[in-house]
Amino acid sequence: MSIEENTPEPDKTERMPLDIERVHALSEALLPVAEQIENNLPVEDETLSAKLVELIAVLHELHPADVAAVLESLPPKERSMVWHLASPEEDGEVLLEVSDAVRETLIESMDKEELLAAVDDLDADELAELAGDLPHQVVYEALQTRDAEERAQVQAAMSYEDDQVGAIMDFELVSIRADVACEVVLRYLRRFESLPDHTDKIFVVDENDVLQGVLPIRKLLVADPDELVENVMATDVVRFRPEDNVEEAAQAFERYDLVTAPVVDADKKLIGRITIDEMVDVIREESEADMLNMAGLQEEEDLFAPIWHSVRNRWVWLAVNLCTAFIASRVIGAFEGSIEKIVALAALMPIVAGIGGNSGNQTITMIVRAMAMGQISGVQARRLLKKEVGVALVNGLIWGTVMGVVSWLLYGSIGIGLVMVAAMTLNLLLAATVGVLIPVMMDKAGRDPALGSSVLITAVTDSGGFLIFLGLATMFLL
Amino acid sequence: MSIEENTPEPDKTERMPLDIERVHALSEALLPVAEQIENNLPVEDETLSAKLVELIAVLHELHPADVAAVLESLPPKERSMVWHLASPEEDGEVLLEVSDAVRETLIESMDKEELLAAVDDLDADELAELAGDLPHQVVYEALQTRDAEERAQVQAAMSYEDDQVGAIMDFELVSIRADVACEVVLRYLRRFESLPDHTDKIFVVDENDVLQGVLPIRKLLVADPDELVENVMATDVVRFRPEDNVEEAAQAFERYDLVTAPVVDADKKLIGRITIDEMVDVIREESEADMLNMAGLQEEEDLFAPIWHSVRNRWVWLAVNLCTAFIASRVIGAFEGSIEKIVALAALMPIVAGIGGNSGNQTITMIVRAMAMGQISGVQARRLLKKEVGVALVNGLIWGTVMGVVSWLLYGSIGIGLVMVAAMTLNLLLAATVGVLIPVMMDKAGRDPALGSSVLITAVTDSGGFLIFLGLATMFLL
CATH class of the missing domain: 1.25.60.10 (MgtE N-terminal domain-like)
Known part of the structure; x- marks a missing residue:
């Protein structure tokens, strides 16, 4: 460029x-x-x-x-x-x-x-x-x-x-009446020194400023000069209220390929407009916020922030992570007797926990993304669960068998191999179930399903994985 | 809405x-x-x-x-x-x-x-x-x-x-000559049945179709009808080549608040244009791809894809994850003798690995994001490393001490507590160093730093964390 x-x-x-x-x-x-x-x-x-x-x-x-x-x-x-x-x-x-x-x-x-x-x-x-x-x-x-x-x-x-449309709307706009000719509109526009940025349409209002429709410039330019605005204007207008959520507005801009859109108050009076450049920023910030949240950063951070600022921005998620790691550690602690007898368990248990976390994150990311696009309603959750459990079962049997054979060869015990297959499959099933349920329940509770979901699922699959693997080993190998 | x-x-x-x-x-x-x-x-x-x-x-x-x-x-x-x-x-x-x-x-x-x-x-x-x-x-x-x-x-x-501009450019555009009056342009436009979507500017070309400038509609509408186009048009035009990368084009649209931009060939001839609606899709897809990659999904997946499709879309990253987990498992395996003697090590080691992974992901996400915005050059890497190491040192000492005290109380051994402090601090330092170096080196090698970086850093902090913790314990506690 x-x-x-x-x-x-x-x-x-x-x-x-x-x-x-x-x-x-x-x-x-x-x-x-x-x-x-x-x-x-x-x-x-x-x-x-x-x-x-x-x-x-x-x-x-x-x-x-x-x-x-x-x-x-x-x-x-x-x-x-x-x-x-x-x-x-x-x-x-x-x-x-x-x-x-x-x-x-x-x-x-x-x-x-x-x-x-x-x-x-x-x-x-x-x-x-x-x-x-x-x-x-x-x-x-x-x-x-x-x-x-x-x-x-x-x-x-x-x-x-x-996060409300009112905070990003601007007030520079051109409005006209419906009962004038396009020629008159063109003459009226010529009296401006310059038109507002991104002017792709002119807003048509009545004598009380109530929005009647919009006159796209594209139509104005090709219209017969004697034609009245009301015969050229579009009336099925995507409009917003200042209380509307900006992310939903951005989705509408994206879906309907808008450049500008009117903002009206409760009486349908035109009070401002929002423009695509602000919406692009919203889309960029939204996806960045998701990424930062998934990585455990509270907010956008100045690259060269003083060390103390950065420490503060990161400590909440580190603390959460420590708590969940501590719980997982206590689960292992409960099986110290088994580990003392078969020390191989200590080496194998992170594999079971790790694959559960990876697979659970795959599931939860798909669901969170579909929710962000407004594609999931209550009816779907049950079906998605069924599908994800199916995927987990296939993956669990395939990869569980691979690791089961490897452990068998490594430790010369077919029992360890079989426990490995069973534990990996069960932990993947747990990951799939929780991966669907966490975002669905967060959404029902009115919370943002992206926030912290990755930490939550990893907590479940870590503690769950250790529990399943060490539990099975204690039952069948000792 | x-x-x-x-x-x-x-x-x-x-x-x-x-x-x-x-x-x-x-x-x-x-x-x-x-x-x-x-x-x-x-x-x-x-x-x-x-x-x-x-x-x-x-x-x-x-x-x-x-x-x-x-x-x-x-x-x-x-x-x-x-x-x-x-x-x-x-x-x-x-x-x-x-x-x-x-x-x-x-x-x-x-x-x-x-x-x-x-x-x-x-x-x-x-x-x-x-x-x-x-x-x-x-x-x-x-x-x-x-x-x-x-x-x-x-x-x-x-x-x-x-991912090239040529693949998303469109060919519907209106072009005019520089030496005509604005009035003539308006009359010319009126002969169209309709103007292309998103027409916010008209392209000004010479007799060989070489781009001379653009005439924004906003300026055309307020210009004196007798004024020549060449006196109204803008000549500092952001233009693209069909070979340009779409993500860079999207960044330019975002930065300069563009609605449309011309695409020219090697001879500066106008061959098409790109529009903001395509760029919004690029921005959305780019951030989604980053999110999916971070979660270990190869590509966007149909929510209700047949199970077999989903398994294929997910198996690569699961396989990579299994390999890295296996390496970590072998690191633990090398210390089985130590674990047999102090079984508490098995319970504490996932804490050291976990906090390293969390902190490393925080660092790498910041760096990858700054790189995507074109904010990092060679000069910066050294300084960022210094800052991230500082943050890691503070976090390591704080959280290491917390967990050190907890382990001391839990296992009644001050030695275990001290090893915990040292191991957590060292693993956080490792995470910070690798978190800066991985994306910088991937970028130098011409690869996308987002792709797989999360998996890589977790692999390093897992194996590294186990090695540091079990190594220190073997040296000082046995």
């Missing part, structure tokens, strides 16, 4: 939009003079000075989203230096693009005047998005410079939870 | 777009007469007949993407019945929306005439997308009905890999 400036010699100007390696190299080279740079003191060394000029040039050509990506990827000192060098007029946009963790560090490094300047150009919805992370005094003063309508919009947007 | 038809009484018509529970209930109730339905025989039973009428009505009102979601969520017999009942004119769209696994089952159930009818309305790029799954004879006959240009487009699209 390339961004190209159109110049007389277009071949010379094709360039990659962001050469992050170069930025890293430059900022590392400038680290010794970071303090001078941040205090706006001249850099004496000629080589470094040339590098500084290059870095500034690179940064000023970057899109705010690219500046954000650079900042995310830098350790604290270099991040602070690069942030100081980036174009101040883009500060607000950059703050919107970075992750929450990095945003905090950037805002901490700015004084009140810099913050006020940064948020000055932002729309009401963007200011509302940042407001939670800004000092109260800055938010207050920033609001004073806005008119009453904008203040009300900021306050409205701030009153919704992060 | 609601879709609303505009009628005299709008309050009565607001409805949820897809009531999947209802569809599930109806299709389950109709299961006994599924055969009659599929053979178009009348259903005698009056209750069932009423349900059939309701199901058909519901299905015919659904968007093709909703029909696809319903089909994904149904077991084979009901899926086949619902597929038979869905509007045949939407068959092609539905086939495009379902997952690969379900698409196969649907195509298998259709005869040649049905398939030809289904693909008849599709655009060239859509036909190319389905072509890989269709019988050759159907593709051949479908191509015969197209003109030479479309045939060439289908063949061009089919010549690219699934």
Whole structure:
């Protein structure tokens, strides 16, 4: 992919939009003079000075989203230096693009005047998005410079939870009446200095602002100029309420290939719109959150967060893991007598536990994914259970037999081999059953089935696996 | 979210777009007469007949993407019945929306005439997308009905890999010359019957089809009608080559908030465009693939796939897991003498291995994610390693001490407690080191760092944990 400036010699100007390696190299080279740079003191060394000029040039050509990506990827000192060098007029946009963790560090490094300047150009919805992370005094003063309508919009947007449509809707939109001709609409649009980003449709409202339909630009452009809007507009409109969940909205955008959609209040009055770029962020964040949760991280973490921050972000899941490992350990402890007599059990038991955990995670991931896509209703759970138990039985018999034969050859005891086959098959059956039941029950209880499900299933298959294997061995081998 | 038809009484018509529970209930109730339905025989039973009428009505009102979601969520017999009942004119769209696994089952159930009818309305790029799954004879006959240009487009699209921009670009686009007035463009557009989906910009080309810039519709609508296109168009255009990677393209769409972007060949000639709806699918599929891979599933699986299909989809990772578990088991086997003497070791060793795996997965997930966002270059690896080792040291000392004290109290031996502290700390340090190195080395080797990284790190921390703990115990406690 390339961004190209159109110049007389277009071949010379094709360039990659962001050469992050170069930025890293430059900022590392400038680290010794970071303090001078941040205090706006001249850099004496000629080589470094040339590098500084290059870095500034690179940064000023970057899109705010690219500046954000650079900042995310830098350790604290270099991040602070690069942030100081980036174009101040883009500060607000950059703050919107970075992750929450990095945003905090950037805002901490700015004084009140810099913050006020940064948020000055932002729309009401963007200011509302940042407001939670800004000092109260800055938010207050920033609001004073806005008119009453904008203040009300900021306050409205701030009153919704992060996962509600109201928190990400924007207020820049174009609306018209149904009883005018398309020609009139075109003339009306020409009076705007610019149209809002992503304008793919114009909203049609009545005299009370109640949404009547939408006029897609695609239709407007090909319509007969004398045709009335009401004959061209679409009326089966996907619309949202500010209380709606953003993930469900994102799914609707994905399913119906939307670019923008209206947000209406309880009286069906048009109050804002949501756009695909926000929805793409929701989809990305949702899948990242699932991934982080599965790996046992509480939230998105600044790559270069201070060690203590990282420790805090990870300790909950480590603690949970220790508790479940401790329970498994006590299960083994209960069979210490058996292990003393047949020490081979100690070596074989992690195999039984491990394959159960792996297989259980396969099942639970499939179910959680299908639930996220809204594909599972109560009727299905029973059938899915039947299928997963079938898969587990086949896998258990195949892999159990493989490991059973291996253990038999290794320890010369057919009894150990048979216990291995039985224990692996039973633990896989346990994994399949619990792998279906955990997310179904979490969903019924109104909880997010992704959260912690991997830890839960591993806990069950570990303790269960040790219990089954050591129990069978104690029964049949001693 | 609601879709609303505009009628005299709008309050009565607001409805949820897809009531999947209802569809599930109806299709389950109709299961006994599924055969009659599929053979178009009348259903005698009056209750069932009423349900059939309701199901058909519901299905015919659904968007093709909703029909696809319903089909994904149904077991084979009901899926086949619902597929038979869905509007045949939407068959092609539905086939495009379902997952690969379900698409196969649907195509298998259709005869040649049905398939030809289904693909008849599709655009060239859509036909190319389905072509890989269709019988050759159907593709051949479908191509015969197209003109030479479309045939060439289908063949061009089919010549690219699934992860290349060329495979998902479409050919429906509007292009103009730079030296005409905006008024002329508006008149030209009006001659179209309809504009392509997602048209947010018009492509500006010279007489050789070389891309000069783009004219955003937003700018066209507010421009002075007499102004020339070349004075209104944007020239710093994000453009792609058909060989570009789709995930990188999706990242650019996300970063620069694009709705469509041009695709050019080596001579900078405009050959197609890519649209945000395809990019959203790429983002979703990418994150799902990561999640499935982390859980040890090879590919997206049909929820109700035959057991044998599921077994095949899961066996590779189960086999890998068994191998790594076997290695860990042999490590324990080497210390059987020590375990015979102090059987408590058998109970405590899974704790050391478990916390290492958990912590290593936290580290590796952070790194893999930062790499996917293009935030890590060579320079960073060393620093990240330093930070992760610091986090591991803190966590190891804290949790190691907790478990050390617990073991001391439990087994009355301060030696066991001290070995526990040391082993947990060392295994966490190992996990941090390997958690940084594995993805960095995989990336340098040109491989996807997400693939199998979770299995690899768990293998290292399991075997390593057993080795460290049992080794220390053998050295100091015997």
